[in-house]
Amino acid sequence: MTAHPEELLSIGVFAARARLSPKALRLYDRLGLLAPAHVDEASGYRYYRAAQIEQARTVALLRRLDMPLAGIAEMAGLDGERAARTLDAYWAGVEERFAxxxxxxxxxxxxLSGRNTELYATFEVKTVDVPQTHVLSETRHVSAGELPAWIPASAERLERAAKEECGGIAAPHFVVYHADVTEESDGPAESCVPVVDAEAARAWAAAQGRKGDFKVRTEPAHRLAYTRITKAQVAYPQIIAAFDAVEAWAAEQGLTVTGPCREVYFTDWDGCGPEDEVCDVAFPVSGA
Structure with a gap:
């Protein structure tokens, strides 16, 4: 034994000085967050060094940030700089969820208040004329929970192919919803990247065969009614408010919706914060 109990603090004294309960200290020990300096073999009593108080208080403060115990356990094995970066990443995620x-x-x-029109007024809706384009696309049946992973993954596949095989990217990536995508309905959704060379795109898509679900189609010239939203607003079901606002605005203007709704991603998603504008929520429209 490298330490004698008299040199250490009992769990009760240590808990009081660390501002933690003995029950919490026993839990942290089981999880590997804060092990006692010594456990008496006969009595099972736990003893701690005074130098461990700072670690105990850090664990308690991290819990006040609602960091899961598993995350704190992971941080316990990191040096100071890496632990700080891990905390930064955790808190960025928290702020994104709050937004x-x-x-x-x-x-x-x-x-709930029946003031939907007031809510819709927070979205500025405009129209834009979009020229005919040729798009390389990938279609999937996905649920709302699968969209955050599928959308960027499909965009990466399509954009890489557009750059390497199809003469380049002609316009921003967009996603078309051909049917509802919710927790109960799986679409399908179509991820699209406009390409410069349609013939090259067709040849490349045909060569993929069963290795991919790619196709090339012509997107006719059309008019879009759209509203621009932030990264935080893209999350389901928040984004539904933006879709509802565009539809309501189009009806007020005497416009007819002529196609499925879509999201147009015009900037670097990973480089944006929760309040940065990243996406246009849109419907093809005609009339007026």
């Missing part, structure tokens, strides 16, 4: 929830709460408040 999403704030948007959702605002939307639900409008729905």
């Amino acid at each position: 999403e929830q704030r948007t959702l709460a605002r939307y639900l408040r409008g729905r």
Whole structure:
């Protein structure tokens, strides 16, 4: 034994000085977050060094940030700089969730109060004329929970092919929803990248055979009614408010929706924060 109990603090004394309960200390020991300096073989009593108080208080502070115990356990094995970076990544995720929830709460408040028109007024809706383009696309049946992974993965596949095989990217990546995508309905959704060389794109897509679900089609010239939204607002179901606002605006303007709704991603997603604008929510329209 390298230490004698008299040199250490009992679990009760240590808990009081660290501002933690003995129950919490026993849990942290089981999880490998904060092991006692010594456990008496006969009595099973735990003893701690005074130098461990700072570690114990750090664990308690991390818990006040609602960091899961598993995340704290992972941080316990890191040096100071890497632990700080891990905390930064965790808190960035928390802030993103808060931004999403704030948007959702605002939307639900409008729905519950019957003031949907006031909610829709927070979205500025415009129209834009889009020229004919040729798109390389990938279609999937996906649920709402699968979209955050599938959309960027499909965009990466399509954009790489467009750059390497199809003469380049002609316009921003967009996703068309040919049917509802919710937790209960799986679309399908179509991920599209406009390409410069349609013939090269067709040859490349045909060569993939069963290795990919790629196709090339012509997107006719059309007019879009759209509203620009932030990264936080893209999350389901918050994004539904934006779609509803565009539809309501189009009806007020006497426009007819002529095709399925879509999302146009015009900037670097990974480089943007929750409040940065990243996407246009749109419907093809005609009339007026």
